[in-house]
Amino acid sequence: MEKSDVRSLYLLAAFLVCAYSLPFLIGIQFGTVRADEQWFAYLATVVFAGILQGGVYAMFAVGLTLIFGVMRIINAAHGEMVMMGAYLTWVAFFYLGVDPLLALVFTLPIAFLLGVALQKVLLNAVVGQPELTALLVTFGLGLTMIYVAELIFTTDFRTIPYAPQTVQVTRTIAVGQNKLISFVMAVSISAAVYLFLKFSRLGKAIRATALNAEVAMVCGINVQRIYLVTTGIAVALAVAGGALVSIQFGFNPETGVVYTLQAFAIVILGGRGHYVGALIGGLMLAVLENLVSLMIPNGTAAVELAAYGLMIFVLLIRPGGLMGVKEA
Amino acid sequence: MPLLELRGVSAGYGSIQILHDVSLQVNAGEIVSVIGPNGAGKSTTFKVIMGFITYLGGEIVFDGSSLVGERPDRILARGLAYVPQGRVVFSQMTVRENLEMGAYLERDRAKIAAAMDYVFSIFPRLAERARQLAGSMSGGEQQMLAMGRGLMMRPRMMMLDEPSLGLSPRLVDEVFDKTVAMAQSGLTVMLVEQNAARALEVSQRAYVLELGRNRYEGTGPELLANPEVRTMYLGGGVRV
Ligand SMILES: Nc1ncnc2c1ncn2[C@@H]1O[C@H](COP(=O)(O)OP(=O)(O)OP(=O)(O)O)[C@@H](O)[C@H]1O
Ligand SMILES: [Mg+2]
Numbered sequence: 001m002e003k004s005d006v007r008s009l010y011l012l013a014a015f016l017v018c019a020y021s022l023p024f025l026i027g028i029q030f031g032t033v034r035a036d037e038q039w040f041a042y043l044a045t046v047v048f049a050g051i052l053q054g055g056v057y058a059m060f061a062v063g064l065t066l067i068f069g070v071m072r073i074i075n076a077a078h079g080e081m082v083m084m085g086a087y088l089t090w091v092a093f094f095y096l097g098v099d100p101l102l103a104l105v106f107t108l109p110i111a112f113l114l115g116v117a118l119q120k121v122l123l124n125a126v127v128g129q130p131e132l133t134a135l136l137v138t139f140g141l142g143l144t145m146i147y148v149a150e151l152i153f154t155t156d157f158r159t160i161p162y163a164p165q166t167v168q169v170t171r172t173i174a175v176g177q178n179k180l181i182s183f184v185m186a187v188s189i190s191a192a193v194y195l196f197l198k199f200s201r202l203g204k205a206i207r208a209t210a211l212n213a214e215v216a217m218v219c220g221i222n223v224q225r226i227y228l229v230t231t232g233i234a235v236a237l238a239v240a241g242g243a244l245v246s247i248q249f250g251f252n253p254e255t256g257v258v259y260t261l262q263a264f265a266i267v268i269l270g271g272r273g274h275y276v277g278a279l280i281g282g283l284m285l286a287v288l289e290n291l292v293s294l295m296i297p298n299g300t301a302a303v304e305l306a307a308y309g310l311m312i313f314v315l316l317i318r319p320g321g322l323m324g325v326k327e328a
Numbered sequence: 329m330p331l332l333e334l335r336g337v338s339a340g341y342g343s344i345q346i347l348h349d350v351s352l353q354v355n356a357g358e359i360v361s362v363i364g365p366n367g368a369g370k371s372t373t374f375k376v377i378m379g380f381i382t383y384l385g386g387e388i389v390f391d392g393s394s395l396v397g398e399r400p401d402r403i404l405a406r407g408l409a410y411v412p413q414g415r416v417v418f419s420q421m422t423v424r425e426n427l428e429m430g431a432y433l434e435r436d437r438a439k440i441a442a443a444m445d446y447v448f449s450i451f452p453r454l455a456e457r458a459r460q461l462a463g464s465m466s467g468g469e470q471q472m473l474a475m476g477r478g479l480m481m482r483p484r485m486m487m488l489d490e491p492s493l494g495l496s497p498r499l500v501d502e503v504f505d506k507t508v509a510m511a512q513s514g515l516t517v518m519l520v521e522q523n524a525a526r527a528l529e530v531s532q533r534a535y536v537l538e539l540g541r542n543r544y545e546g547t548g549p550e551l552l553a554n555p556e557v558r559t560m561y562l563g564g565g566v567r568v
Contacts, residue, residue, distance in 0.1 A: 204425075204428075208421070208429050211418045212418055214412060214416065215416050215417065215429075217400050218378075218409075218412060218416065219404075219429045219430055219432045219433075219477070220400065220432050220433040221429075221432055222399065
């Protein structure tokens with residue numbers, strides 16, 4: 001590692017310590033920090049819930065980082081794909097009576113095929129173009145998806161009642177069963193994708209293409225096909241994320257915007273194009289968000305502020321994020 | 329019949345035409361060099377043969393059948409390997425992983441292992457460095473790795489683009505020695521070189537390209553003796 005690289009890593013670490021202490025300091029100001037046994041139980045619960053939520057965030061952020069790593073395309077419609085996943089699950093649940101998790105058996109293949117189609121129709125045209133072109137095209141796609149969803153589903157908030165019981169994890173920590181199930185699913189899917197990328201022949205070809213598309217071509221890798229598979233997997237991850245989100249939170253067509261920005265923040269925090277970075281970033285962001293919502297009054301605004309504040313400061317201090325930007 | 333033949337090939341990038349009616353032949357077992365100034369279209373020639381860029385006209389025949397319109401992976405599978413110009417390795421992968429990627433199209437593990445042994449016999453240094461990240465090796469080692477990776481499919485012919493670019497004189501010697509060694513083990517080689525004098529010495533025949541057109545052709549000794557070629561490409565002229 002270069003000296004300046006080490007320095008920016010220390011700076012980032014110092015910044016993160018500040019970022020995580022800030023909610024506590026503000027909480028002390030507002031008197032939301034009480035330092036009694038009950039409060040510590042809340043704190044433990046909130047951190048635990050943050051980790052659970054982080055696993056789900058990380059999973060859909062991996063989709064964003066994959067597309068970026070392989071094609072240098074910033075997919076601004078990623079959150080809308082999460083939203084699409086939530087609606088697919090909702091339709092399956094209310095109209096077909098299929099269990100939200102069981103629905104993944106057919107929503108994931110559909111999502112993969114949609115990703116392949118998206119790559120063919122839209123993204124192939126912007127691969128190799130300046131990053132801004134791809135950003136604008138996917139931004140337009142995201143808006144289109146929002147309005148199509150509004151036409152079909154209206155702007156009403158939807159929820160899917162699923163596993164509403166509370167599970168007592170330890171004496172002090174209790175979380176919703178749906179959150180635990182989502183976490184386990186997210187971790188399993190992320191691990192499967194990781195193993196696929198690390199060890200399978202196609203997975204290695206995806207990594208090789210991300211490292212250097214020209215050399216990949218020279219090795220006989222059909223890069224066009226890799227692009228199709230990559231976007232297929234990325235959309236499938238987003239849709240899986242949508243399914244897991246839909247059994248925990250309400251959603252409407254505009255919900256996706258928040259998920260896009262969260263995925264951006266996670267990917268920037270972890271390091272663009274880094275698989276493991278996205279996982280770490282997901283956990284860190286969700287824990288921070290939960291700390292903020294515990295201690296700072298007027299929760300949602302503060303939570304969003306924390307996420308984007310984090311993103312902006314990381315970009316300023318260490319644009320490569322925790323793991324550094326992967327060079328092509 | 330030549331192993332590779334280009335007849336009146338025109339090609340370019342998008343709407344910009346770079347190659348105009350380029351013709352050349354490579355016979356089995358030969359080392360054939362292509363030399364010419366910067367921007368002459370040498371790399372472009374390799375890219376159009378491999379199917380990487382827009383082809384505008386002419387015929388490309390390898391081993392008796394046309395390559396026009398073929399995908400790069402199919403061309404590689406037919407026995408034509410390409411080692412591009414510059415540092416072209418997967419820098420974040422190990423030497424062994426790089427070589428394995430070179431055999432991506434081969435699914436028979438025994439054949440991959442045999443190819444790896446063969447590559448290690450030509451480039452023993454790669455065997456010593458098998459676990460090292462490719463990006464942490466010297467420029468010369470990375471070039472050897474790129475060449476070794478090109479051998480992993482056991483091709484009949486290899487196209488080498490400026491393998492000695494930016495290397496120290498000792499490593500330049502080594503790269504040329506390895507090229508000759510590969511040719512002696514039965515590989516047909518087409519070589520693009522800035523180091524024209526050295527390239528002509530090891531080549532049976534050579535072509536000079538200029539502005540995307542054929543300019544001269546002949547045997548290595550003929551071109552080395554040609555006064556025009558001498559002043560233009562062999563006069564120790566500094567290449568920028
Ligand atoms: N991707 C590209 N898009 C557009 N034009 C290109 C591209 N690559 C090369 N060219 C142009 O094609 C011409 C021939 O380039 P080429 O790389 O084939 O030259 P070369 O003979 O290999 O030169 P060098 O010795 O510098 O490697 C040059 O004018 C170059 O500017
Ligand atoms: Mg060149």
